[in-house]
Amino acid sequence: MENPSAYGYDLKDEDLYKPLKFKEVELNTSVESFADYATTLGINYKILKLYNPWLRDTKLKIKNGVTYKIKVPEEGSINLIRE
Known part of the structure; x- marks a missing residue:
C-alpha cells in the first residue's frame, strides 16, 4: 500500500x-534433500523455506553450468543450530 x-x-x-x-550461498550441485542441506547450513528446513519461498520442492536438480543463490540467515540474526 503506497x-x-x-x-x-x-x-x-x-x-x-x-x-x-541474510547472506547468499551459491548452489551449483543438485540437492536431494533440502532438509538435510539446511542442517549442513546450521538451520532447519522451515527457516530455509522462510528465506527462500521460491523453493517449490524438497529437492532440486541442477543442470550443468547453472548456479542458484540460496538465502540463509546472517550469523546472529536468529538462533542457529549448534553441534
Whole structure:
C-alpha cells in the first residue's frame, strides 16, 4: 500500500516487520534433500523455506553450468543450530 494514511492506517516504523538479514550461498550441485542441506547450513528446513519461498520442492536438480543463490540467515540474526 503506497499511502496507508489515506485509508485510515496510522503505521509507525516500530509497527512494521523488520527485513530479514541474510547472506547468499551459491548452489551449483543438485540437492536431494533440502532438509538435510539446511542442517549442513546450521538451520532447519522451515527457516530455509522462510528465506527462500521460491523453493517449490524438497529437492532440486541442477543442470550443468547453472548456479542458484540460496538465502540463509546472517550469523546472529536468529538462533542457529549448534553441534
